């Protein structure tokens with residue numbers, strides 16, 4: 001858990017500049033919509049978290065391929081156009097490996 005004050009600072013820091021959210025463990029406990037620090041696992045999706053205050057839900061989970069954190073609010077984890085899951089910085093998403101676009 002983080003304090004209300006820590007939450008406020010993190011909210012300020014990442015609201016305008018979202019790059020890096022995935023690498024900040026504390027951001028699992030901060031809602032980027034309403035500044036709340038009351039974040040729960042989403043009941044019907046194990047890869048998502050949901051804000052208890054405003055109901056906003058976002059992807060936040062550990063990539064099964066490389067072990068890094070994926071956060072749907074981070075611009076480096078965009079949505080995959082094929083499977084709709086978030087793409088890890090290693091390139092993995094919900095698609096089978098052979099369907100993935102080749103990395104340059």
Ligand SMILES: [Zn+2]
Pocket residue numbers: 031032033034035036051052053054055056
């Ligand atoms: Zn919220």
Ligand SMILES: [Zn+2]
Pocket residue numbers: 063064065066067068088089090091092
């Ligand atoms: Zn990965």
Ligand SMILES: [Zn+2]
Pocket residue numbers: 080081082083084085093094095
């Ligand atoms: Zn995909």
